[in-house]
Amino acid sequence: MGKKGDALRADVIDALQRADKPLSAYDILAELREFNPKMAPTTIYRALAALTETGRIHRLESLNAYLLCESDEHGHGHDAILSICDDCGSVEETTAPELIASMSKALGEGGFEATRHVVEIHGTCSDCGTGQTGS
Amino acid sequence: MGKKGDALRADVIDALQRADKPLSAYDILAELREFNPKMAPTTIYRALAALTETGRIHRLESLNAYLLCESDEHGHGHDAILSICDDCGSVEETTAPELIASMSKALGEGGFEATRHVVEIHGTCSDCGTGQTGS
DNA sequence: TTGCAATCTGTTATAGTGTAACATATCGAT
DNA sequence: ATCGATATGTTACACTATAACAGATTGCAA
Numbered sequence: 453m454g455k456k457g458d459a460l461r462a463d464v465i466d467a468l469q470r471a472d473k474p475l476s477a478y479d480i481l482a483e484l485r486e487f488n489p490k491m492a493p494t495t496i497y498r499a500l501a502a503l504t505e506t507g508r509i510h511r512l513e514s515l516n517a518y519l520l521c522e523s524d525e526h527g528h529g530h531d532a533i534l535s536i537c538d539d540c541g542s543v544e545e546t547t548a549p550e551l552i553a554s555m556s557k558a559l560g561e562g563g564f565e566a567t568r569h570v571v572e573i574h575g576t577c578s579d580c581g582t583g584q585t586g587s
Numbered sequence: 588m589g590k591k592g593d594a595l596r597a598d599v600i601d602a603l604q605r606a607d608k609p610l611s612a613y614d615i616l617a618e619l620r621e622f623n624p625k626m627a628p629t630t631i632y633r634a635l636a637a638l639t640e641t642g643r644i645h646r647l648e649s650l651n652a653y654l655l656c657e658s659d660e661h662g663h664g665h666d667a668i669l670s671i672c673d674d675c676g677s678v679e680e681t682t683a684p685e686l687i688a689s690m691s692k693a694l695g696e697g698g699f700e701a702t703r704h705v706v707e708i709h710g711t712c713s714d715c716g717t718g719q720t721g722s
Numbered sequence: 723t724t725g726c727a728a729t730c731t732g733t734t735a736t737a738g739t740g741t742a743a744c745a746t747a748t749c750g751a752t
Numbered sequence: 753a754t755c756g757a758t759a760t761g762t763t764a765c766a767c768t769a770t771a772a773c774a775g776a777t778t779g780c781a782a
Contacts, residue, residue: 456759456760457759457760460760476738476739477738477739477740478738478739490761490762491761492761492762492763493739493740493741494740494741494742494760494761494762494763495760495761495762497739497740497741498759498760513648513649513705513707514648514705516738516739516740516768533690533693533694535694535697535699535701537699538702544694544697544699546693546694546697548690548693551686551689551690551693554686554689555668555683555686555706555708556708558668558681558683558686559668559670559679559681559708559710562670562679562681562713563712563713563714563716564670564672564679564708564710564711564712564713564716565710565711565716566670566708566709566710567673567709567710567711568708568709568710569706569708569709570648570649570705570706570707570708570709571690571704571705571706572648572705573690573691573694573699573701573703573704573705574701574702574703574704574705575694575699575700575701575702575703576699576700576702577698577699578697578698578699579698581698581699581700591730591731592730592731595731611767611768612767612768612769613767613768625732625733626732627732627733627734628768628769628770629731629732629733629734629769629770629771630731630732630733632768632769632770633730633731651739651767651768651769723782724781724782725780725781725782726779726780726781726782727778727779727780727781728777728778728779728780729776729777729778729779730775730776730777730778731774731775731776731777732773732774732775732776733772733773733774733775734771734772734773734774735770735771735772735773736769736770736771736772737768737769737770737771738767738768738769738770739766739767739768739769740765740766740767740768741764741765741766741767742763742764742765742766743762743763743764743765744761744762744763744764745760745761745762745763746759746760746761746762747758747759747760747761748757748758748759748760749756749757749758749759750755750756750757750758751754751755751756751757752753752754752755752756
């Protein structure tokens with residue numbers, strides 16, 4: 453039958469690593485189908501859920517896409533700031549625990565207890581930016 | 588025929604106001620279909636796009652849902668922090684220009700120019716929180 | 723007035739994203 | 753061995769969103 457979960461998840465990670473940019477679930481599915489044409493969406497989504505839970509990949513909510521986590525600090529509470537270049541599609545991962553903590557604190561004063569931070573900043577990266585490298 | 592754009596957008600706002608919680612595009616569509624059963628998704632999405640651009644509603648990227656903007660400061664650069672209670676589904680809008688600016692600044696040092704901030708914090712609100720009102 | 727272009731709206735169809743539900747298999751404990 | 757718990761396979765479907773084209777409306781110029 454199909455390969456076991458660990459191998460599957462490794463394949464998903466490989467695909468994301470090769471791409472070096474965000475991939476949609478169906479992009480990944482298309483890649484893995486080259487080796488297993490029968491693979492179903494469910495299979496991919498389960499792998500993505502497992503990898504997201506363990507912090508090995510990030511889900512980009514505003515793009516419906518997935519990205520390999522660059523940090524080694526996997527696991528709980530690893531909420532990164534993801535800066536997305538709308539021009540070239542590149543995504544950078546920034547770790548800013550103080551900022552995340554500031555937000556949690558600000559909301560905490562209102563009685564809100566934060567468990568997951570979705571922080572995705574759209575804009576233009578330095579390579580694509582006007583005035584910096586350009587002109 | 589169908590109603591004009593302004594009336595349509597007003598109806599969308601009304602629906603969101605009545606709900607007082609995030610609604611999906613298809614939730615809104617279902618409501619408006621009570622008066623115009625032929626209304627198509629495209630129609631709703633166009634209204635939502637217009638309202639989002641003018642800052643009258645927020646799109647919750649992590650929920651695929653839409654919410655009335657509580658602030659009067661509509662328009663450009665109105666990026667709010669949205670705190671989402673995963674228990675009861677309520678969403679609060681917090682304006683924290685300093686935090687948003689801090690983020691832009693931090694990323695700006697890497698040459699990134701931010702144009703849009705998606706900040707959605709999931710967690711538990713004060714009403715649902717354990718230890719606060721509960722127990 | 724007529725004609726034309728630009729823009730907005732309506733309509734149909736389809737693409738893209740994600741999950742429910744159930745079947746089958748796998749593995750450890752008794 | 754057999755039972756229960758968990759993981760995986762499979763089918764079908766639900767939800768989200770947009771493309772592409774048709775028709776209507778407006779404004780403006782000839």
